[in-house]
Amino acid sequence: MSTDLNTDLLNNDLLNTDLPDDDLVNPVEPFLRTDRMPHIWCPGCGIGTTVNCFARALIESKIDLQSLALVSGIGCTGRVAGYVALDSFHTTHGRAIPFATGLKLANPKLNVVVYSGDGDLSAIGGNHLIHAARRNIDLKVICVNNLIYAMTGGQTAPTTPDHATTSTNPYGTFEPSFNLPHLVEAAGAVYVARWTTFHVRQLARAIGEAFQKKGFSFIEVISPCPTLYQRRNKLGDSLDTMKYYKAKSKVKNGAPTSEVGLTISGEIIVGKFVDRERPDYQSMMRAQYVDSLGDRFVEPMEAEVCS
Amino acid sequence: MKADPRGVLTGEHFIDGDHACCEGALAAGARFAAGYPITPSTEVVERFAARVPTVGGTFIQMEDELAASITLQGGVWAGAKAFTVTSGPGFSLMMEHIGYAAMTETPCVFVDVQRGGPSTGLPTLPAQADMMQARWGSHGDYAVIALCPNSPQECFDLTIKAFNLSEEFRVPVMFMMDEVVGHMTEKVVIPPADQIEIVPRKHTKESVEEFQPYKTNGDLVPEIAHAGEGYRFHVTGLTHDERGYPNMTPQTQDKLVRRLQNKITSAADRIAMFEEAHLKDADVVVVSYGITSRVAQRAIDTAREQGLRVGKLRLITAWPFPEKKIRQLAGRVKAFVVPELNLGQMALEVERAAAGRAKTFSLTHAGGGVHRPEDILKVIVEASR
Numbered sequence: 101m102s103t104d105l106n107t108d109l110l111n112n113d114l115l116n117t118d119l120p121d122d123d124l125v126n127p128v129e130p131f132l133r134t135d136r137m138p139h140i141w142c143p144g145c146g147i148g149t150t151v152n153c154f155a156r157a158l159i160e161s162k163i164d165l166q167s168l169a170l171v172s173g174i175g176c177t178g179r180v181a182g183y184v185a186l187d188s189f190h191t192t193h194g195r196a197i198p199f200a201t202g203l204k205l206a207n208p209k210l211n212v213v214v215y216s217g218d219g220d221l222s223a224i225g226g227n228h229l230i231h232a233a234r235r236n237i238d239l240k241v242i243c244v245n246n247l248i249y250a251m252t253g254g255q256t257a258p259t260t261p262d263h264a265t266t267s268t269n270p271y272g273t274f275e276p277s278f279n280l281p282h283l284v285e286a287a288g289a290v291y292v293a294r295w296t297t298f299h300v301r302q303l304a305r306a307i308g309e310a311f312q313k314k315g316f317s318f319i320e321v322i323s324p325c326p327t328l329y330q331r332r333n334k335l336g337d338s339l340d341t342m343k344y345y346k347a348k349s350k351v352k353n354g355a356p357t358s359e360v361g362l363t364i365s366g367e368i369i370v371g372k373f374v375d376r377e378r379p380d381y382q383s384m385m386r387a388q389y390v391d392s393l394g395d396r397f398v399e400p401m402e403a404e405v406c407s
Numbered sequence: 408m409k410a411d412p413r414g415v416l417t418g419e420h421f422i423d424g425d426h427a428c429c430e431g432a433l434a435a436g437a438r439f440a441a442g443y444p445i446t447p448s449t450e451v452v453e454r455f456a457a458r459v460p461t462v463g464g465t466f467i468q469m470e471d472e473l474a475a476s477i478t479l480q481g482g483v484w485a486g487a488k489a490f491t492v493t494s495g496p497g498f499s500l501m502m503e504h505i506g507y508a509a510m511t512e513t514p515c516v517f518v519d520v521q522r523g524g525p526s527t528g529l530p531t532l533p534a535q536a537d538m539m540q541a542r543w544g545s546h547g548d549y550a551v552i553a554l555c556p557n558s559p560q561e562c563f564d565l566t567i568k569a570f571n572l573s574e575e576f577r578v579p580v581m582f583m584m585d586e587v588v589g590h591m592t593e594k595v596v597i598p599p600a601d602q603i604e605i606v607p608r609k610h611t612k613e614s615v616e617e618f619q620p621y622k623t624n625g626d627l628v629p630e631i632a633h634a635g636e637g638y639r640f641h642v643t644g645l646t647h648d649e650r651g652y653p654n655m656t657p658q659t660q661d662k663l664v665r666r667l668q669n670k671i672t673s674a675a676d677r678i679a680m681f682e683e684a685h686l687k688d689a690d691v692v693v694v695s696y697g698i699t700s701r702v703a704q705r706a707i708d709t710a711r712e713q714g715l716r717v718g719k720l721r722l723i724t725a726w727p728f729p730e731k732k733i734r735q736l737a738g739r740v741k742a743f744v745v746p747e748l749n750l751g752q753m754a755l756e757v758e759r760a761a762a763g764r765a766k767t768f769s770l771t772h773a774g775g776g777v778h779r780p781e782d783i784l785k786v787i788v789e790a791s792r
C-alpha cells in the first residue's frame with residue numbers, strides 16, 4: 101500500500117471536512133436513510149463514494165431537498181434510490197430516464213436526478229438516454245460506470261472495454277464499447293463530464309455545476325467493481341484501482357469527446373467536456389404553444405396537480 | 408368531487424370512440440399522457456395533444472411504449488392524473504410497467520384499442536384477443552381492473568369510470584376498446600362538469616413524520632404522497648414493507664402480494680358492471696362484451712322473436728371477472744353462449760364460474776371482422792335444445 105496514495109485519498113476524502121471537534125456526525129448522514137444501513141454494496145465498491153460526493157454536492161449547492169427527486173433503474177447503482185433520504189424512485193431496468201421525464205413534465209418545479217448504472221442507462225435504457233438528450237429534458241443524470249453488469253454477476257456491458265473478460269465473454273470481449281460522453285454529446289446533452297471515484301472533490305463540484313444547468317446533464321463516474329470486474333480481469337483490488345485512476349487519469353477539460361474512449365488499462369481522460377446552452381424541452385414546448393395558441397394556452401401547472 | 412369544467416366539452420357531439428375516450432380522460436381530470444403512435448389507437452392521443460395545452464396539461468410522444476408506459480407513472484407520482492394509449496404490439500411492450508404500476512400502486516389508465524394479433528396481425532381490423540393479456544400479461548401475481556366499452560358514448564363515460572376506479576383502488580385500469588368501437592362514429596353526450604363525479608386521489612393526511620407510503624388504514628388501499636411535497640418517501644418495484652423499503656422475506660412478499668390481489672377481489676361485486684336483459688325467464692344467456700355485444704344484440708332479438716328464452720349479460724367490467732353473477736345464473740339456466748373476437752378467452756372464465764352447472768358454448772372468431780348475427784343465433788338455437 102503506497103503511503104503516497106493514502107495521503108492522496110485522505111486529502112480527497114469527503115469526511116475530511118471542517119468538522120467541529122465535538123460533533124463527529126458524518127455530514128452526509130442527513131441525506132441518507134440511516135435506518136436502511138448497512139447497505140448492500142461490497143467492500144471497496146465505488147458506488148458509495150459517488151453517493152458521498154452527491155450528498156456533498158447537495159450540501160454545497162444548498163439545493164432545496166424538498167424539490168429534489170431521485171430516480172434509479174435496476175442494478176447495484178440502481179439501489180442508490182433506496183438509500184437517499186429524498187423522494188426516490190427505484191423503477192425498472194433501463195427506464196429511470198422516462199420515469200424521470202414524467203416527474204419533470206408533470207411538475208416542472210422538481211429537480212430531477214437520475215442515478216443509475218452504465219448497463220441500465222446505455223444498454224436496455226440506451227434509447228431513452230439518447231432521446232432525453234435530444235429533447236434536452238432538464239434532468240441530471242449520474243451514470244456510475246463500472247464497465248460491467250455488476251448486479252447480475254459480471255456480464256458484458258456496452259461499456260466493457262477491449263478484450264476484458266466477463267462472465268458472458270469468458271474468452272474476452274470483442275465488441276467495440278460505447279464512449280458515453282461522445283454518445284450523449286452527439287445526442288444533445290448540454291453538460292457532459294467524466295470523473296473517477298478517485299476525483300471526489302471534482303465529482304462533487306461537477307454535480308453542483310449540473311444543478312446550475314437547465315437541460316440534459318450527464319456525469320459519468322468511472323467506478324470500481326472489485327468483486328466482478330477488477331478481480332476477474334486481474335486488475336487487483338479497490339486500492340489498486342485507485343492507484344490506477346490516480347496514475348492514468350488525465351484532466352482535459354473541453355477535450356473533444358470523440359477522443360475520450362476508454363481502454364482496459366490505458367489513460368482515462370477526465371474533466372468537463374461539454375458545457376453549452378440549448379433551450380430545454382419545457383421552454384421549447386411552452387414557446388411553441390404560446391406562439392401557436394396565444395391566449396388559448398393554459399400553463400400546465402395551473403391544472404395539473406390533483407392533490 | 409365534481410369535474411374540472413376546463414376539461415369538459417359539454418354538449419352533443421358526433422365523434423368516434425377514440426375521440427370520446429380522449430374527452431373522457433380530460434373530463435376525468437387527466438392532464439398528462441405519454442404515448443407512442445399505433446393503429447387503431449392513435450386518434451386518442453392525437454386529440455389529447457391538440458386539447459391538453461388549452462386546459463393546462465402536457466402530452467409527450469415518447470420513443471417507444473416501454474418509455475410511454477413508465478413516463479406516465481412518473482407523471483402520476485408528480486401529482487397528475489395520467490394515462491397511455493396503445494394497441495396489441497404496444498400493449499405487449501407495456502407489460503412490465505403494468506406490473507410496476509400494480510406493485511407500486513400507481514393509479515393510472517392503460518387504453519388498449521384491440522386489433523387482430525398475434526404480432527403485427529391485423530393493424531386496422533378489430534379483435535378482442537388481449538383480454539387475458541390484460542389480466543395476466545405481466546409476471547407475478549397481481550390484480551387489475553378492466554373495462555369494455557361498446558359504444559363511443561361508453562368510451563366517454565367509462566373512461567371517467569376507469570380513472571375513478573384507478574384512484575379508488577390505486578391500481579392500473581385496463582381500458583379494453585376494440586378497433587370497431589374506436590372507429591365507429593355516433594352521438595356522444597357530454598354532460599356539464601357539475602354532473603360528472605370524480606374520485607380524487609387518495610392523498611395522505613398524515614404528517615411528514617408519521618407518513619408511511621404503504622401502510623394501510625382500515626381498508627386495503629394505502630394513502631399516497633407526491634414527489635416534492637416534503638415526505639421524502641421511497642417507491643420500489645422490489646417487494647417492500649409499509650415504509651416502502653425493500654424487504655426480501657417470504658412473509659413480506661405474502662402480505663404484500665395478497666393485499667394487492669385482495670384489494671381488488673374483495674371489492675369485485677362493487678366493481679362489477681354489466682348490462683342485463685331477460686335474465687328472469689332465460690334458458691340461455693348470451694355473455695358478450697365490446698363490439699361483439701352489439702352484434703349479439705341482433706341475435707338475441709331475433710331469437711326472442713322466434714320464441715326462444717334468451718337472456719343478455721353484457722360484461723362492462725371484464726376484470727375482476729363478475730363470477731358471482733355467472734355462478735348465480737348457472738344454477739338456473741341451461742347454457743351460456745359466449746361470442747368474442749378471439750379463440751375463446753372470456754369463455755374460459757364463464758365456464759370456470761359455471762362450474763359444470765350450465766353448459767358454455769364458446770363462439771370464437773379470430774378477428775378482422777365481427778360475428779354474423781345469424782351465426783350467433785345458430786348457437787343460441789343449439790344451446791336452447
Ligand SMILES: Cc1ncc(C[n+]2csc(CCOP(=O)(O)OP(=O)(O)O)c2C)c(N)n1
Pocket residue numbers: 174175176177178193216217218219220221244246248249250251252257
Ligand atoms: C428487464 C430486465 N432485464 C434484466 C434484468 C436483470 N438485471 C438487473 S441489473 C442488470 C444490469 C445492471 O448493470 P448496470 O446498470 O451496469 O448496474 P451495476 O449493477 O453495474 O451498477 C440486469 C441485466 C432486469 N432486472 N430487468
Ligand code: SF4
Pocket residue numbers: 140141142144145146147176177246250251324325326327328
Ligand atoms: S458487485 Fe461490484 S458494483 Fe455491485 S456492490 Fe459489489 S463491488 Fe459494487
Ligand SMILES: [Mg+2]
Pocket residue numbers: 175217218219244245246247248249250257
Ligand atoms: Mg455497471
